[in-house]
Amino acid sequence: MRQIQPTPPYASVSVNLPVEGAFTYEVPENLRDSIFLGTRLAVPFGKRTVTGYVVGFEKKPDIKNIKPITEVLDELPLFDEKKLKFFQWMSSYYLAPLGEVLSLTHPAALKVKTLRRLRLTDKGKAALEGGAGDGRTLEILKAVREGVAPSSLRRRFGGALDGVKESGLITEGAVLKGLKKGRTKPLEISPRPLPHAPNRDQEEAIKAITAGGGFSPFLLYGVTGSGKTLVYLKAIEHALTLGRKALYLMPETALTEVPAQYLSQRFPSRVAVMHSALTGRERESQWRRILKGDADIVVGARSALFSPLRDIGIIIVDEEHDQSYKSETGVRYNARDCALMLGKILDIPVVLGSATPSVETFHNAMKSKGTIAPLYLRSRPKLTDMPAVEVLDMKGSKGGALSERLVSLTKETLDRGEQALLFLNRRGFSNFVLCRDCGHAIRCLNCSVTLTLHKGEGILKCHYCDLRIPIPMECPSCGSVNIVSPGAGTEKIEQEARDIFPSVKVVRLDRDTARRRNSAKRIIEDVESKKAGVLVGTQMAVKGHDFPGITLVGVVSADTALNIPDFRSSERTFQLLLQASGRAGRRGAPSTVVVQTLNPEHYCFASALNHDYEGFFKEEIKIRKEAEYPPFMRLALLRVEGVDRGRVLRAVRLLVDSLKKPCAEETRILGPAPALVERVKGRLRMQILLKCRDAKKLNSILHSVKKEFTRKKPPGVTLVMDVDPVTTV
DNA sequence: AGCACGCCGACT
DNA sequence: GTCGGCGTGCTC
Numbered sequence: 001m002r003q004i005q006p007t008p009p010y011a012s013v014s015v016n017l018p019v020e021g022a023f024t025y026e027v028p029e030n031l032r033d034s035i036f037l038g039t040r041l042a043v044p045f046g047k048r049t050v051t052g053y054v055v056g057f058e059k060k061p062d063i064k065n066i067k068p069i070t071e072v073l074d075e076l077p078l079f080d081e082k083k084l085k086f087f088q089w090m091s092s093y094y095l096a097p098l099g100e101v102l103s104l105t106h107p108a109a110l111k112v113k114t115l116r117r118l119r120l121t122d123k124g125k126a127a128l129e130g131g132a133g134d135g136r137t138l139e140i141l142k143a144v145r146e147g148v149a150p151s152s153l154r155r156r157f158g159g160a161l162d163g164v165k166e167s168g169l170i171t172e173g174a175v176l177k178g179l180k181k182g183r184t185k186p187l188e189i190s191p192r193p194l195p196h197a198p199n200r201d202q203e204e205a206i207k208a209i210t211a212g213g214g215f216s217p218f219l220l221y222g223v224t225g226s227g228k229t230l231v232y233l234k235a236i237e238h239a240l241t242l243g244r245k246a247l248y249l250m251p252e253t254a255l256t257e258v259p260a261q262y263l264s265q266r267f268p269s270r271v272a273v274m275h276s277a278l279t280g281r282e283r284e285s286q287w288r289r290i291l292k293g294d295a296d297i298v299v300g301a302r303s304a305l306f307s308p309l310r311d312i313g314i315i316i317v318d319e320e321h322d323q324s325y326k327s328e329t330g331v332r333y334n335a336r337d338c339a340l341m342l343g344k345i346l347d348i349p350v351v352l353g354s355a356t357p358s359v360e361t362f363h364n365a366m367k368s369k370g371t372i373a374p375l376y377l378r379s380r381p382k383l384t385d386m387p388a389v390e391v392l393d394m395k396g397s398k399g400g401a402l403s404e405r406l407v408s409l410t411k412e413t414l415d416r417g418e419q420a421l422l423f424l425n426r427r428g429f430s431n432f433v434l435c436r437d438c439g440h441a442i443r444c445l446n447c448s449v450t451l452t453l454h455k456g457e458g459i460l461k462c463h464y465c466d467l468r469i470p471i472p473m474e475c476p477s478c479g480s481v482n483i484v485s486p487g488a489g490t491e492k493i494e495q496e497a498r499d500i501f502p503s504v505k506v507v508r509l510d511r512d513t514a515r516r517r518n519s520a521k522r523i524i525e526d527v528e529s530k531k532a533g534v535l536v537g538t539q540m541a542v543k544g545h546d547f548p549g550i551t552l553v554g555v556v557s558a559d560t561a562l563n564i565p566d567f568r569s570s571e572r573t574f575q576l577l578l579q580a581s582g583r584a585g586r587r588g589a590p591s592t593v594v595v596q597t598l599n600p601e602h603y604c605f606a607s608a609l610n611h612d613y614e615g616f617f618k619e620e621i622k623i624r625k626e627a628e629y630p631p632f633m634r635l636a637l638l639r640v641e642g643v644d645r646g647r648v649l650r651a652v653r654l655l656v657d658s659l660k661k662p663c664a665e666e667t668r669i670l671g672p673a674p675a676l677v678e679r680v681k682g683r684l685r686m687q688i689l690l691k692c693r694d695a696k697k698l699n700s701i702l703h704s705v706k707k708e709f710t711r712k713k714p715p716g717v718t719l720v721m722d723v724d725p726v727t728t729v
Numbered sequence: 730a731g732c733a734c735g736c737c738g739a740c741t
Numbered sequence: 742g743t744c745g746g747c748g749t750g751c752t753c
Contacts, residue, residue: 013753017730023753046752047732066753715748 007035011069012056013043016099016111024061025052026068035069037084038077040105042070042112049174051112053102055084073112076291078105078308086345090338095702095721096331104306104331107283114174120144124169133169140164187273187282191265192258198230205231205375209314209351210238215344219320219365220353222377223386223611224582228353231377232316233262235351240267240296244313244348248299249335251322252543253277254520259318260299267296274300274307302327302335305342313348315339320352320361321575322543326726334724336361355582356575356613359620360631387553387584387591389577389609393600394557400496401488406554406594407500413552414504414533418589421547422493422536423580424556427510428452429492430485433460435475437482442472448678453485454512455495465681493556494536501534509537542580551591553584558597558605565676566729567629574604574616581611628668630724633691634698637725638705639675641683642717651709651717652686658708659688662701667692676729689728699723 012022025043027035035041035054043052044067052069054077079087079102087105091098103111120128120141127133128141141164164170198206201222209218209231220228236246248263250256253275264271272286272295289295291308298304302325305315317325317339325335336352343350352361352372365374392403402410402422410420432450433442441450444462451460451469459468474481485492494508507513507523514520520540526532527547535541535550561573577595584591595605607616625632640655642648652672659669670689678685692698702721709719 010753015752017752019730019752025753043753045731048730048752050730050752061753063753 007032008057008059010058010061010066011035011041011054012058013041013052013069014055014097014099014102015043015045015050015052016097016103017045017050018097018100020097022055022098023052024058024063024066026066028068031069031072034072034075036077037081038079040073040078040110042073043067044070048114049112050114051099051103051110053078053099053105055098055102073110074291076308078102078291080310082345083342086338086342089341089345090331090333092703093341093699094331094333094723095706101331104303105308107280107287109280109284119171121168121171127169137164137169141169144170187278187286189260189264189271189273191268192261193265194230194233194262196230198234199227201377202227202231202234205377206234206238208373208375209235209349213349214347216349217340217343217372218349218351218375219357219361219372220351220375220377221355221357221362221365223355224579226355226377228318228377229259229262231375232259232318232351232353233266235314235349236263236297236316237266239313242313244311245295245309246297246314246316247304247307247309247312247339248297248316249304249318249325249339250299250301251319251324253301254540254545255318255543256299256301263297263299270294270296272298272300272307274298274304276301276303302333305335305338312342312346315343315348315350317350317352319354321354321356321358321571323572323726326724332720332722332725334726337724356578359571359617359624362613362617363621363631386611387551387581387593389581389593389595389611391595391597391600391605391609394596394598401493401556402496402500402554403594403596406556406596409552409592409594410497410534410554411501413592414501416551417530418551419527419530419532419547419549420534420552420554421541421550421580421583422497422534422554422556423538423542424488424490424493424536425538425560425576426487426489427491427512427538428461428463428489429455429495431487431489433471433483433485435478435480435482436484437480438475438478440475440477442476446682447680452487452489455491456512464677488556490536490538497534497536504533505531506534506536507532509535509541511538511540514540539576539579542576542583545583547583550583551589553580553591553593555580555593555595555597558595559599562597562599562602562604564727564729566727567624567627568727570602570604570620570623573602574608574613574620577604577608578611578613581608628691633668633693634695635723635725635728636690636692636698636702637687637720637722637728638690639685639687639720639722640672640717641685641720643682643684644716645684647714647716648684648686651714651719652688654712654714655688655705655709655719658705658712659690659701662704663690666694666697667701687728 007027009027011025011027013025014022037054039054041052042049049070087101091101124141222228239246256273260271260273272290274286298307298309317336320336327333339350364370365372392405413420430453433453443450444467447462447464451462454461461468490508490510494506497506507526509523527535530549562569581593584593603619640648640651668691672686672688675685675687
């Protein structure tokens with residue numbers, strides 16, 4: 001790890017700011033031995049001190065005013081040449097500044113912050129005590145003594161502040177934050193023994209993965225319960241016996257627990273966990289363990305891919321189809337695709353696993369000269385052991401959100417001493433509140449959506465900007481008191497279930513009930529211990545948790561996902577249906593899935609009835625081809641946002657103009673059109689969808705558009721470029 | 730992203 | 742005449 005060559009006196013440093021290119025800094029004599037490629041630094045940048053990352057060295061730069069590096073932040077570098085190559089690919093592919101990509105390598109809390117602080121000089125203190133000077137000056141001095149923030153001082157006193165500063169009464173200094181050196185502590189993981197030895201399919205998959213052919217991507221494909229986890233664990237074990245390390249990605253933080261337990265049984269205290277549910281302190285401690293080389297396996301959510309793990313020998317991406325691998329803020333990367341690229345650069349196997357692969361991955365794996373090798377786990381539970389799926393046509397049904405059929409099945413289930421899961425992917429009591437007399441629906445002031453009723457909290461809430469208002473007693477438009485809330489969310493289902501089964505404990509698991517730490521745990525324990533008979537929940541309840549007592553799953557409305565005008569809505573619905581049915585009776589007890597829908601004739605239900613992923617895929621791929629969507633076309637979504645409508649529209653016209661030249665034939669431009677939710681947090685969102693057969697061509701278009709747009713764009717608007725969007729609404 | 734510099738309207 | 746608006750451009 002240590003460099004043999006002495007560090008040259010100048011370093012190329014990438015900073016975490018939206019600026020292109022690296023900056024040159026002098027390596028001070030006393031830091032010569034502690035600066036490497038990949039070292040995280042604090043560097044002066046303009047008037048501030050910012051985080052920087054060493055991306056190279058120079059001998060003789062032809063730049064004047066070179067400043068010295070302020071401080072080295074970590075003893076060990078966060079990346080090497082190969083990883084840097086990977087980060088540079090990400091920067092180019094997702095059109096994000098390199099420094100922003102590199103900031104993914106450490107917890108955000110470690111970011112260098114310069115706090116500008118104004119302090120009184122001795123002269124200033126004397127002036128204040130002596131009451132010397134005009135009223136305004138004294139006012140300023142008093143405010144500075146009280147520690148009022150510079151920004152608000154500026155707002156209050158304007159230019160007068162500069163006058164006081166010039167007269168030497170106050171001085172400005174910067175305080176660096178985030179430089180503390182933390183301690184490390186392994187997370188408590190209770191070990192769990194491996195369940196059983198691999199069967200023949202598993203053996204074959206393990207053999208293929210561990211065959212050792214450098215970069216080799218696999219799709220491990222098999223229904224829930226077919227034993228993918230064991231294959232991952234054996235593949236990881238193999239990498240570790242070769243003296244290398246392993247990355248194990250999961251889409252949901254809750255899912256990491258069981259694999260981490262298995263792995264820590266086999267490799268005590270060599271497992272690190274990285275996901276957003278950790279506290280800041282835990283995350284930092286896990287990160288430092290990884291950096292110091294105290295962890296051989298990192299189990300975590302998408303960001304774990306960038307952790308400073310050295311000498312990675314295998315990457316596992318479980319539930320590869322899951323949308324949460326896509327980051328929707330900052331660098332809009334897809335961790336699954338990034339894992340493949342990192343595997344290619346590191347020349348190691350990458351295993352994608354799923355029972356319902358994404359259409360792109362499956363297409364890739366099925367192609368005659370596909371880039372991903374399929375591995376089947378056929379030895380699956382018998383079809384008779386799979387839950388029976390019933391699709392209920394809800395057209396013309398009246399009354400509650402739960403049909404008579406679903407209610408009677410739930411009753412039977414409870415009577416047998418078993419449990420039911422009622423799934424609805426919408427939280428709150430009702431997603432709209434309506435006046436019966438004038439038809440007015442209560443909408444958010446900042447976003448173009450209706451407000452959701454949260455009865456328990458006694459408020460209406462916007463799910464986009466978190467606006468909260470009290471529940472109105474009368475219609476704000478006509479004054480009528482005839483207000484209803486016809487939509488259904490999990491809170492309403494919970495209440496309906498309580499009304500129908502008053503003697504049964506009904507619990508709800510969604511973002512609202514799981515917000516407080518450990519409250520989700522309590523709900524899960526209630527279900528596991530069978531204290532609760534009915535679990536109502538959003539996808540949070542469906543993903544990952546294995547409740548053996550649940551033998552009935554009711555999908556309250558399959559239409560929520562199906563009706564979103566998005567090219568992936570069928571895929572998403574099908575995946576949810578299969579995931580939900582995977583929750584029913586994993587221990588062999590006869591079980592049932594009931595799907596309520598207004599579109600029972602949709603092809604995803606026919607396939608879901610038979611647990612037939614490939615049947616679904618065959619239908620879906622035809623539509624994708626016809627409509628020119630992935631995997632046949634590559635997509636990029638360009639979104640222009642801003643508060644001022646005129647400015648946004650002007651910017652969109654500029655964007656369209658800048659697209660004309662680079663987009664020749666073979667490229668489709670859809671839009672501009674307002675986003676499905678036109679305004680969010682007061683900002684208008686206009687978007688253009690680009691389709692192109694060739695990813696390289698699309699990328700070069702995006703680069704040229706970005707360059708031209710940033711040069712010409714009016715102030716007050718921002719352009720977001722989303723490469724390979726998972727949703728285009 | 731900040732922050733300074735620079736050029737046009739309403740005020741002591 | 743100045744204070745301050747925000748458009749423009751730079752930061753090693």
